[in-house]
Amino acid sequence: MNSSWLxxxxxxxxxxxxxxxxxxDPLPSWNDKAAKKAIVEFVKATTTAGNPKFVPxxxxxxxxxQDGTLWVEHPLYSxxxxxxxxxPAVVKAKPELANTEPFKTVLSGDRAAMAxxxxxxxxxxxxATLTGMSVEQFQSEVSxxxxxxxxxxxxxxxxxxxxxxxxxxxxxxxxNGYKTYIVTGGGQDFVRVYxxxxxxxxxxxxxxxxxxxSYSYGKDGKPVLTKDPKLVLNDNxxxxxxGIHLMIGRRPHIAFGNTAGDQQMLxxxxxxxxxxxxxxxxxxxxxxxxxYGPAKGLPDxxxxxxxxxxxDEAKKDGWVIISMKDDWKRxxxxxx
Amino acid sequence: MNSSWLxxxxxxxxxxxxxxxxxxDPLPSWNDKAAKKAIVEFVKATTTAGNPKFVPxxxxxxxxxQDGTLWVEHPLYSxxxxxxxxxPAVVKAKPELANTEPFKTVLSGDRAAMAxxxxxxxxxxxxATLTGMSVEQFQSEVSxxxxxxxxxxxxxxxxxxxxxxxxxxxxxxxxNGYKTYIVTGGGQDFVRVYxxxxxxxxxxxxxxxxxxxSYSYGKDGKPVLTKDPKLVLNDNxxxxxxGIHLMIGRRPHIAFGNTAGDQQMLxxxxxxxxxxxxxxxxxxxxxxxxxYGPAKGLPDxxxxxxxxxxxDEAKKDGWVIISMKDDWKRxxxxxx
Numbered sequence: 001m002n003s004s005w006l007x008x009x010x011x012x013x014x015x016x017x018x019x020x021x022x023x024x025d026p027l028p029s030w031n032d033k034a035a036k037k038a039i040v041e042f043v044k045a046t047t048t049a050g051n052p053k054f055v056p057x058x059x060x061x062x063x064x065x066q067d068g069t070l071w072v073e074h075p076l077y078s079x080x081x082x083x084x085x086x087x088p089a090v091v092k093a094k095p096e097l098a099n100t101e102p103f104k105t106v107l108s109g110d111r112a113a114m115a116x117x118x119x120x121x122x123x124x125x126x127x128a129t130l131t132g133m134s135v136e137q138f139q140s141e142v143s144x145x146x147x148x149x150x151x152x153x154x155x156x157x158x159x160x161x162x163x164x165x166x167x168x169x170x171x172x173x174x175x176n177g178y179k180t181y182i183v184t185g186g187g188q189d190f191v192r193v194y195x196x197x198x199x200x201x202x203x204x205x206x207x208x209x210x211x212x213x214s215y216s217y218g219k220d221g222k223p224v225l226t227k228d229p230k231l232v233l234n235d236n237x238x239x240x241x242x243g244i245h246l247m248i249g250r251r252p253h254i255a256f257g258n259t260a261g262d263q264q265m266l267x268x269x270x271x272x273x274x275x276x277x278x279x280x281x282x283x284x285x286x287x288x289x290x291x292y293g294p295a296k297g298l299p300d301x302x303x304x305x306x307x308x309x310x311x312d313e314a315k316k317d318g319w320v321i322i323s324m325k326d327d328w329k330r331x332x333x334x335x336x
Numbered sequence: 337m338n339s340s341w342l343x344x345x346x347x348x349x350x351x352x353x354x355x356x357x358x359x360x361d362p363l364p365s366w367n368d369k370a371a372k373k374a375i376v377e378f379v380k381a382t383t384t385a386g387n388p389k390f391v392p393x394x395x396x397x398x399x400x401x402q403d404g405t406l407w408v409e410h411p412l413y414s415x416x417x418x419x420x421x422x423x424p425a426v427v428k429a430k431p432e433l434a435n436t437e438p439f440k441t442v443l444s445g446d447r448a449a450m451a452x453x454x455x456x457x458x459x460x461x462x463x464a465t466l467t468g469m470s471v472e473q474f475q476s477e478v479s480x481x482x483x484x485x486x487x488x489x490x491x492x493x494x495x496x497x498x499x500x501x502x503x504x505x506x507x508x509x510x511x512n513g514y515k516t517y518i519v520t521g522g523g524q525d526f527v528r529v530y531x532x533x534x535x536x537x538x539x540x541x542x543x544x545x546x547x548x549x550s551y552s553y554g555k556d557g558k559p560v561l562t563k564d565p566k567l568v569l570n571d572n573x574x575x576x577x578x579g580i581h582l583m584i585g586r587r588p589h590i591a592f593g594n595t596a597g598d599q600q601m602l603x604x605x606x607x608x609x610x611x612x613x614x615x616x617x618x619x620x621x622x623x624x625x626x627x628y629g630p631a632k633g634l635p636d637x638x639x640x641x642x643x644x645x646x647x648d649e650a651k652k653d654g655w656v657i658i659s660m661k662d663d664w665k666r667x668x669x670x671x672x
Contacts, residue, residue: 058532058538061540135581179540188582188585189585192585196394202394203584203585203586204515204540204583204584204585204586206585210582212578212582213578213581213582214574214578215574215577215578215600215604222607223577223600223603223604223607225577225578225581225604232568232569232582233568238550238551241551241559241561242548242549242550242551242561245471245549245561246524246546246548246549246568247540247583248539248540249524249525249528249539249540249542250539250540264551264559267559268551268559268561271558271559
């Protein structure tokens with residue numbers, strides 16, 4: 001074979017390789033920058049037999065915070081929207097609540113007054129809307145709400161406000177033998193209702209803030225589990241690491257978060273033996289989504305913020321920062 | 337082809353069919369009686385597309401009590417053996433305990449005195465042996481103990497005292513798309529240490545009595561989860577149904593138990609919509625294993641008994657009773 005044949009063959013290979021490579025890109029909505037590289041390298045290293053960073057299939061556990069990591073959390077967590085929007089139905093069933101706080105304020109629709117509701121007020125509303133019914137009744141109510149509710153900015157159902165790049169990461173990890181878990185400060189029972197349809201994550205792989213249930217018998221003699229106000233797991237901060245041990249019993253090899261509430265989950269993941277990777281989503285895209293937390297020049301906010309201290313810890317400990325602005329080509333599937 | 341050829345072919349088919357059928361029997365250690373038939377019919381009906389009893393794969397949840405259902409629970413639960421056998425090491429680390437009760441009684445080795453230990457005594461011993469260390473230390477101690485400990489009757493490691501017919505059921509259900517869970521009154525962290533090796537059940541599919549953990553930082557700055565005495569889930573009686581909701585979030589389609597502590601799990605399973613099956617293992621084989629509970633002519637005992645009332649409920653509600661004596665050809669893999 002002479003040299004021109006070799007050159008021709010080389011050119012043909014290049015032509016062939018380009019579309020093949022594009023086709024096999026598992027993260028097409030990500031720009032080819034450090035965050036994408038870190039994820040792809042982690043997956044390749046931990047799934048290649050013989051690689052010193054190899055992780056056996058049963059130990060491939062991946063955990064994801066939900067609000068602000070898998071979908072939009074501004075201006076309010078979707079569960080808080082649910083709680084507020086359920087108040088009229090609760091008051092209809094118990095009319096005596098109409099003139100008592102905090103129900104009265106919520107019914108007034110006065111946004112300025114509602115913004116002043118205290119944590120204790122929200123707890124009262126949560127107990128009234130999330131407990132006191134059977135688990136099946138609750139599931140049915142949340143399903144109906146999710147189908148009808150619309151985000152105030154995009155006017156879309158909440159499950160369309162998931163981040164496309166993160167959906168790609170979920171699918172990519174699963175295709176490589178990882179079990180994907182949601183580990184959320186939100187209600188475990190709430191998120192379980194839609195997690196399978198929204199993220200392909202079954203109920204048993206959703207760890208969240210959980211209240212107990214009480215076993216009793218209905219009028220037909222059949223067992224009923226009624227949702228109780230008693231807190232079993234506060235799945236925030238240290239509770240995320242504790243909740244992972246309680247519900248999964250293995251330490252994740254890769255974890256994604258975005259706020260101070262995820263700090264301990266990310267530390268716990270990064271602190272394990274062998275190959276581990278912790279990643280933080282930075283909300284720095286005021287145009288396509290929101291900018292808050294330590295994004296330059298933006299005030300820290302109560303919802304979804306991670307502090308400068310957490311940002312510094314991430315940098316110091318080699319966690320990967322995901323910039324929504326720089327790392328994500330597209331944020332939502334509905335974008336063109 | 338003449339009739340003798342046909343006869344010859346027929347005979348050959350019969351000869352061939354016998355071993356093929358034997359080979360494809362998923363439950364070879366079971367006698368061909370009602371219990372085996374009920375299990376096989378349940379699996380066939382729930383996994384055959386188009387069958388009115390079909391259950392989609394994601395909903396195929398099977399739950400198993402452990403002690404007395406998957407392995408021997410007499411004369412003491414293996415976890416109680418662990419607690420008692422850990423006492424010398426605990427006293428070695430804290431010599432001041434040697435002269436305080438109940439440690440003194442356990443150290444004496446006086447079986448008659450040990451049999452009189454109260455529930456409160458056992459709780460003190462459990463807190464001393466199961467909590468106060470990191471989850472990794474605990475896992476390492478239980479692993480070492482399981483490798484060395486021997487059952488007092490058969491002188492075998494506990495993981496060889498699993499019931500072969502139930503191991504066959506676990507494998508059969510998994511081969512048909514069922515996720516198999518242990519739902520045990522025993523310690524969740526304890527059972528998780530050996531469940532994967534012993535039953536092929538990963539830690540995240542073990543639901544058990546659980547105490548909390550506390551997140552802190554070690555001297556090297558790395559996160560540590562320390563086992564706490566605080567009870568998070570008492571996975572007995574109503575706690576089994578509540579624990580299933582907490583940890584799995586779906587109602588089982590098939591459940592196996594053997595004692596009053598499993599009553600609510602079996603009721604909860606049987607009470608669901610669609611195809612459900614609840615089964616009770618009856619310990620009625622004094623020769624090959626033990627006979628207790630409502631087995632005819634035998635006294636009820638504290639450990640592992642199910643009452644006549646539960647037996648009657650099972651009969652009334654169509655649960656399947658598995659007689660160890662009549663339904664199981666072999667009980668242990670080590671039997672000839």
